[in-house]
Amino acid sequence: MTNKTVTITDNVTGKSADFTIRDSVHGPSVVEIGSLYKEFGYFTYDPAFTSTASCQSKITFIDGEKGILLHRGYPIAQLAERSSFLEVVYLLIHRVLPMKESLEDFKRNISKHMLLNQGILNFFNGFHYDAHPMAMLTAVVGSLSAFYHDRIDISDAFHREQIASRIVAKMVSIAAAAFKHMMGHPIVYPDSKLSYSGNLLNMMFSMPTEPYEINPVAEKALDQLFILHADHEQNASTSTVRMAGSTGTNPFAAIAAGCAALWGPAHGGANEAVINMLDEIGSVDNIAKYVEKAKNKDDPFRLMGFGHRVYKSYDPRAVIIRKTCHDVLEALGVDDPKLELAMRLEEIALQDEYFIERNLYPNVDFYSGLIYKALNIPSSFFTVLFAIGRAPGWIAQWMEMIADPDQRIARPRQTYRGPEMRDYVEEFQRGSK
Numbered sequence: 001m002t003n004k005t006v007t008i009t010d011n012v013t014g015k016s017a018d019f020t021i022r023d024s025v026h027g028p029s030v031v032e033i034g035s036l037y038k039e040f041g042y043f044t045y046d047p048a049f050t051s052t053a054s055c056q057s058k059i060t061f062i063d064g065e066k067g068i069l070l071h072r073g074y075p076i077a078q079l080a081e082r083s084s085f086l087e088v089v090y091l092l093i094h095r096v097l098p099m100k101e102s103l104e105d106f107k108r109n110i111s112k113h114m115l116l117n118q119g120i121l122n123f124f125n126g127f128h129y130d131a132h133p134m135a136m137l138t139a140v141v142g143s144l145s146a147f148y149h150d151r152i153d154i155s156d157a158f159h160r161e162q163i164a165s166r167i168v169a170k171m172v173s174i175a176a177a178a179f180k181h182m183m184g185h186p187i188v189y190p191d192s193k194l195s196y197s198g199n200l201l202n203m204m205f206s207m208p209t210e211p212y213e214i215n216p217v218a219e220k221a222l223d224q225l226f227i228l229h230a231d232h233e234q235n236a237s238t239s240t241v242r243m244a245g246s247t248g249t250n251p252f253a254a255i256a257a258g259c260a261a262l263w264g265p266a267h268g269g270a271n272e273a274v275i276n277m278l279d280e281i282g283s284v285d286n287i288a289k290y291v292e293k294a295k296n297k298d299d300p301f302r303l304m305g306f307g308h309r310v311y312k313s314y315d316p317r318a319v320i321i322r323k324t325c326h327d328v329l330e331a332l333g334v335d336d337p338k339l340e341l342a343m344r345l346e347e348i349a350l351q352d353e354y355f356i357e358r359n360l361y362p363n364v365d366f367y368s369g370l371i372y373k374a375l376n377i378p379s380s381f382f383t384v385l386f387a388i389g390r391a392p393g394w395i396a397q398w399m400e401m402i403a404d405p406d407q408r409i410a411r412p413r414q415t416y417r418g419p420e421m422r423d424y425v426e427e428f429q430r431g432s433k
Contacts, residue, residue, distance in 0.1 A: 010040050026061045043413045060231045064310040080320045085226040086196050092396040093164045113169035114190035124181045133384045134263040136178040142256030163251050164395045171391045175384045176203030197222040217331040221324050228317040231393025237261040241394045242401050243410040258394045268383040271369035274305040275379040278338050305366030317364040325367040334374045342370050
């Protein structure tokens with residue numbers, strides 16, 4: 001913190017007051033406005049918090065103008081190319097990259113907690129066969145609150161680390177169980193000999209009637225996608241986890257709230273929207289027509305998976321996953337007209353001046369949707385995979401919030417625009433208006 005201040009003057013009353021400026025390691029400094037109401041009698045108005053820092057954090061930094069994404073200071077490209085997902089999880093939770101022995105201990109701990117209580121698995125019997133997998137994930141993650149309520153002291157750092165391990169471990173098993181329920185297949189239990197992403201593939205696709213061999217290209221692609229989704233500053237779902245967690249609620253309930261927020265099509269459903277867009281375009285022959293529709297501001301059609309609200313130049317995650325996407329398509333040799341259509345659309349958009357001038361490059365959602373499609377994963381399940389990757393970011397943000405001495409229960413203010421105060425009117429005296 002610095003001693004710099006900014007002076008704000010009320011032009012109506014002439015009153016002035018100084019407000020402290022906090023410098024950031026990266027990114028804009030922030031003005032502490034907590035005393036604004038006390039000094040002037042005003043609240044600030046910032047719909048969707050686009051210019052408001054809701055917390056201070058040491059986890060993730062994004063520079064959308066320069067296309068930078070850092071986790072604990074490490075560039076996402078270095079982590080995605082050189083780390084495993086669980087190593088990044090360790091980094092987010094423990095704040096440092098692990099030594100070899102620490103990472104092996106962490107992996108064993110995650111593996112130990114992957115097994116689900118039979119009572120949790122019984123919940124799936126209550127869901128209809130065509131229940132949306134995000135509905136199942138949200139409900140079952142929330143139900144963990146009933147199984148782990150008497151061993152949680154959120155004020156204890158060791159307990160918080162144990163909670164983190166349980167959430168990361170059980171998310172993948174719950175997701176796989178939801179997938180099996182969708183398919184009408186028997187549940188497959190985790191295997192301690194497999195990697196995190198390998199376990200997911202095995203629990204999703206193996207059958208008791210025949211051996212299943214994990215494709216290393218698919219395993220690596222999933223692991224990399226999870227890294228790219230691990231955390232992304234104060235996005236809608238992360239802010240939801242922090243807000244719910246600020247009440248002191250059970251952490252599993254806070255993570256379930258994050259799942260619910262992620263489910264929205266404007267957030268975690270973006271990669272599913274890419275596949276729906278490809279369905280609408282239909283064939284390679286229609287690309288030119290739909291590209292022109294996308295350029296027409298009066299046409300409701302939009303190219304999904306292009307551009308990003310935060311990244312104004314390019315999405316650094318997309319640069320990484322683009323190569324992986326092409327590797328997956330080549331290695332699996334998938335013969336799918338929809339994937340051919342997507343590759344042709346990517347080629348045209350990357351060469352079109354309209355998209356180049358506006359920095360409308362394919363983003364991580366575009367490529368992740370194509371990878372999931374190539375792995376024969378239903379589009380309704382895409383957001384579940386997003387939630388698996390984002391879970392360590394949620395829990396790291398929750399841990400940081402709980403340990404922050406400045407943290408209080410979240411309580412945004414509002415500007416009221418409704419009726420003025422009025423007296424109650426008896427029923428017989430009320431008019432028709």
